[in-house]
Amino acid sequence: AQSVTQLDSQVPVFEEAPVELRCNYSSSVSVYLFWYVQYPNQGLQLLLKYLSGSTLVKGINGFEAEFNKSQTSFHLRKPSVHISDTAEYFCAVSEGFGNEKLTFGTGTRLTIIP
């Protein structure tokens, strides 16, 4: 069975500093990987996804993630964060095509310090 682990529940970062949010997954088959973002008092929005092809995936708002099959990781990065990036970030994994197969991580709360 698939599972996903977000190692950090909270990450404080100074404005304009780089950030990396960690995500590791466990699966016995090929997977699809996603990052969703939840801004305060809103629903989740898709940030980026990896289905196949290039292991470096670029998303909205300057975020990118790299799929590393050998380390079973899909870490999210941004070179310079802004106050508006304050949100909760969820990594998700799916072993097949179909959103009913999605397993979400427990989330990482990113706090930007002015």
Place this chain on the structure above:
Amino acid sequence: NAGVTQTPKFRVLKTGQSMTLLCAQDMNHEYMYWYRQDPGMGLRLIHYSVGEGTTAKGEVPDGYNVSRLKKQNFLLGLESAAPSQTSVYFCASGRQGSEKLFFGSGTQLSVL
């Protein structure tokens, strides 16, 4: 651009009461989902629907029922609410063949 709309946004129930959460989407999506979000547990799928008139169980279906009588609406019912159902509930929809989900803004439910 309404997208996915959930009503109500907040609700407080007493143990044993019943209620229905409504989800409406205006994007003509085939697929609709109900999730619950609990601290430290991420989102868990309750029920989902792949089309009008069809529903299926997700990871945590017990204590909930759903109906999809119209393509644009997906209802989540609690027949006899329990404190363990205190949570934030999210509805989502998606297009057939697409991995992208569109979420509503959530319903905060407290069961006393």
